[in-house]
Every structure is written in C-alpha cells, then in structure tokens.
Amino acid sequence: MHADTFSRTFTVEEAASACDTLAGLTGLPKARIKDCMVKGGVWWSRPGRSTTRLRRASTEVKPGERLEINYDPALLALVPAQPELIAKAKHYSIWNKPAGVLSQGTRFADHCTLPRLAQAKLGSRNELHPVHRLDREARGIMLLAHDGKAAAKLGELFRQGAVAKEYAAIVRGIPDWTDLEVDEPLDGKEARSRFHVIQSDPASDMTLLLARIETGRKHQIRRHLHGLGHPVMGDPRYGRGNKLVEGLQLMARSLAFTCPFTNAPKQWAVPDLPFPLVD
Incomplete structure (x- = not known):
C-alpha cells in the first residue's frame, strides 16, 4: 500500500456535513475527501441501520453516528478500462x-x-x-x-447449476490428453473442472483449452491447471515459466441460461482468445 494509506473510524460528535467532518478529523483537503467518498472509500453507520457507503459530501451526519474512511491515494488514482x-x-x-x-x-x-x-x-x-x-x-x-x-x-x-459457463485459456505446454475431468478438492471442498484441448502450438509450447466448471471455488480453473502442470499463461500467482506481458490468458467466453423472467433460452459469447500468441 501507499505510504499515506490509512483506515480510520470516527464517532461523530457534532452535526455537520460528512465532508467537513472528515476533513477536520483527518486533516485531508476537502477535495481529497470528496474524491474518496465518490469512489466508495467512506462508510456510514447509524443506529438501527445497516452500514452503507456514503458518497454525497454534503450529507449531514449527526452525533453518535460513525464514519469510516479508507484512504489509499494510489488506488483512488487508478483509471479502469471500460467494459x-x-x-x-x-x-x-x-x-x-x-x-x-x-x-x-x-x-x-x-x-x-x-x-x-x-x-x-x-x-x-x-x-x-x-x-x-x-x-x-x-x-x-x-x-x-x-x-x-x-x-x-x-x-x-x-x-441450482442451471447456468452454462464456458471459459477459454491458453496454457503452458502440450497436454497428452484431449479431454480431461479434474475433481481435486480445493480448500477442503469438492471442485470439479472439465478441460478440452482446442489447439496446440509446439513452436511456442502453448495450448488453447476450453474449460467448464461444475463448482465455483476461488481460482478453480487456474489452480486445477497449475496442478496438472499446465499453468495459464500470464498467471501472476500460479505456475513457473508462464509469465507473459499480455497478462492472464483466461477468458469467460460464453454464458447461457433460461431467463427466469421470460422462460426464454438465452446465450451470449465473446470472440475467442487470439491463438497462437504473436510476439
């Protein structure tokens, strides 16, 4: 975390705007407080109500209420890609x-x-x-x-398992199988993944796979492939010899279900991962 990062909780002692209150308690400029509020770093607790994010700087806070500010200037400065x-x-x-x-x-x-x-x-x-x-x-x-x-x-x-999800992944190495089911438990819980080889590229020693999961454990696809000796290319956490400047080569490529509001079958897909990767 950034050296100026902090997380603090205060009990309000006198009625004032949330921005003024936090500026006085933290010493941060009001502009930075407002930025933190808009971007979701301030939480508001009131007696008898659930804690919620507080985004409006002008909101009046009252004695006995609590304000939590989580401030990370590096995080607040991030500009995300658009979906x-x-x-x-x-x-x-x-x-x-x-x-x-x-x-x-x-x-x-x-x-x-x-x-x-x-x-x-x-x-x-x-x-x-x-x-x-x-x-x-x-x-x-x-x-x-x-x-x-x-x-x-x-x-x-x-x-209910009524949603069909399919993933594409580019992994290191050439598997000696075309279809494989993995049921290795993760974190003490059952985890089932199915893999199918689409295309291998011996020149780069990489393979394009499709993956389907029947359970939803944390990093399930990545961990199962790592356990098979075929880590996902670009994975910053699992595997060796699979670093890639283009980043993690894992994509949720399709989604299908019967709409619970219209009972109509629905399916969507995105273009496949480029393969083989070009230097």
Whole structure:
C-alpha cells in the first residue's frame, strides 16, 4: 500500500456535513475527501441501520453516528478500462469485463468495479448487482442484475447449476490428453473442472483449452491447471515459466441460461482468445 494509506473510524460528535467532518478529523483537503467518498472509500453507520457507503459530501451526519474512511491515494488514482455492453434486458445486462476490473468493490473503493462502471454507462440511478464473480486478472462475460430481487432470482440459477459457463485459456505446454475431468478438492471442498484441448502450438509450447466448471471455488480453473502442470499463461500467482506481458490468458467466453423472467433460452459469447500468441 501507499505510504499515506490509512483506515480510520470516527464517532461523530457534532452535526455537520460528512465532508467537513472528515476533513477536520483527518486533516485531508476537502477535495481529497470528496474524491474518496465518490469512489466508495467512506462508510456510514447509524443506529438501527445497516452500514452503507456514503458518497454525497454534503450529507449531514449527526452525533453518535460513525464514519469510516479508507484512504489509499494510489488506488483512488487508478483509471479502469471500460467494459463493453453485450446485451441489456429489463432486469439484467450482460457485459464484457476487461482484465484489471474487479467484480466487487473493497472497503477502500469500488470505482474500478464492473457494477459501478456499468451503472455509469447505463446512466442508472440504482446500483447494479454482480450475480457471479470473475477474477480481476481475467476478462470476459459477466452478468449484472439491475436490482436486488433480480439478483436473487438470477443467483438461484447459479445455485441450482442451471447456468452454462464456458471459459477459454491458453496454457503452458502440450497436454497428452484431449479431454480431461479434474475433481481435486480445493480448500477442503469438492471442485470439479472439465478441460478440452482446442489447439496446440509446439513452436511456442502453448495450448488453447476450453474449460467448464461444475463448482465455483476461488481460482478453480487456474489452480486445477497449475496442478496438472499446465499453468495459464500470464498467471501472476500460479505456475513457473508462464509469465507473459499480455497478462492472464483466461477468458469467460460464453454464458447461457433460461431467463427466469421470460422462460426464454438465452446465450451470449465473446470472440475467442487470439491463438497462437504473436510476439
């Protein structure tokens, strides 16, 4: 973290605007407080209510309420890549998430998350809800619900295994198999992945795979492929000899389900990863 990074919680002692209160308590300029608030680094706790992000600088806070500020100037300075809208329905939308964009925010910020970026692109007053996750370093299709009720309905599809997701990955090495199912547990929980070889390139010693997962453990595809000795190229966490300046070569390439609002079958896909990679 940046040397000036901090996280502090204060109990409000006198009524004032949130911005003025935090500026007085932290010594930060009001412009920096406002920037931190807009980007999701300030949280507001009131008696009898759940803690929420506080974005409006002029909001009046009262004695006994609590303000939490999480300030990281390096994080706040980040400018995220913009997502692409693939399809929009009444209750949800489908997006192509760029690498580097988060699925969900942290206590410090949410301006680099897909829901916030998508909300701005749609011009929506309501916050959007991620129904599933995709690693920050990965790219590809993600589903966002437009309200809490839609998120619950769509989330149930995932819990029931009624959503078909397919991933593409470029890995190091040439597998000696064409199709393989892996059921190696992860973090003490069952984890099942299926892999299918699309194309190998002996010149670069790389292979393009399709992956399907029946469970959703953290970094499941990346960890299973690493365990097989074929780590994903560009993975900053798993594997050796797989570094790549282009970044992680893992993409959520397709998504399909029966819409719970119309009962119509839906399917979306993004273009495949370029292969073989060109220097």
